[in-house]
Amino acid sequence: MPPKSKKGKSKTGPITQAGPRPRATPPHTLSAAYIFPGLHYKIITALSGDCVADSALPYFNLAGTDREATDTYDTTIQADFQCINQSCSEFEWSSKIVGIEILKFGDNTYNATIFNQRCKACDALGYLRLEEDSYVARVVYRLKKWAGVKMEEQPYNPCRGGPVHASELCEGCKVGKCKYATNFEEDY
Template identity: 40%
Template sequence: MEREKTARSRGVKNTAFTFWDLQEDVAGAVSGHFVPVWVGKRSQKISNNQRETHIMGEFTCDNSSCSKKGWVSGHVAIVIRGYPDNGYNTTVYNQRCITCKRLGDLNIDKGCYVERVAYWLKTWARVKMVRQVYEKKRTPPHLSELCEGCKQGRCTQSL
């Protein structure tokens, strides 16, 4: 798994992240079909498509007094929004540590993120694709009370 994109905040833990800086990777994944355009959260545009789904990631707990140093999740909530003229943005939700309940430091599976976002952008653009079949990976059960996506009603486990 390619886990190389870490969400870092400046002292304050975030409940959600955008990963707008992966735009070039997403553009590469849909190249030959169209050019996607990142739509900032402050834009006045109204999305015409939306998909709540999930990606994979790892979390670390930076609480030095906590016994839990990290965890893996196969169900990191993400909302992908499509806009007219191939615009899009995403929101990826954080999770809390099961031991101390603090927000974790998220390290997403970059390949999974790019693949999932590209899939929905292509679907909305009516690009013909072969549907991927994925082998279900064994990860710990999803704990809705620790998922910020569930708290916002954006996680598929809470819908």
């Protein structure tokens, strides 16, 4: 290791790596679906003082399932993905149609499950990088609607300006939780 100067910089300058961009190691285990309880504070911040009393603010439910939920809503958010298969030609992709299932429970709790996508080149699960603002906006909107807060309908067309949704690569479609699934059945 090169010796450090007094300012903490290497005397030899920045270290660079030649060749192809390295693929990131995901900070989480690859999975077909994720929950993000660490973003609950952003949900509460967005709900606080906005027609939702502090005593009515929900808690995040780590273990609740759709069988126990009093309300469910399937929608979409935005996210970026990276293929971690070193030999794959597809490096990364973005999607405006990432399935999310928002659940409300009778004990004033909620959770939201985000469904992963597969790489179109090699069919490996992607490393999901959530666009937090999209997630927070969708969850807050739904929680307010369920709380009876008058909300303006949000004009939203995720297909506008983007590729058609590839249901065969969407983990939400595979379990009937993506509203753009080609095989989606209303009784799920």
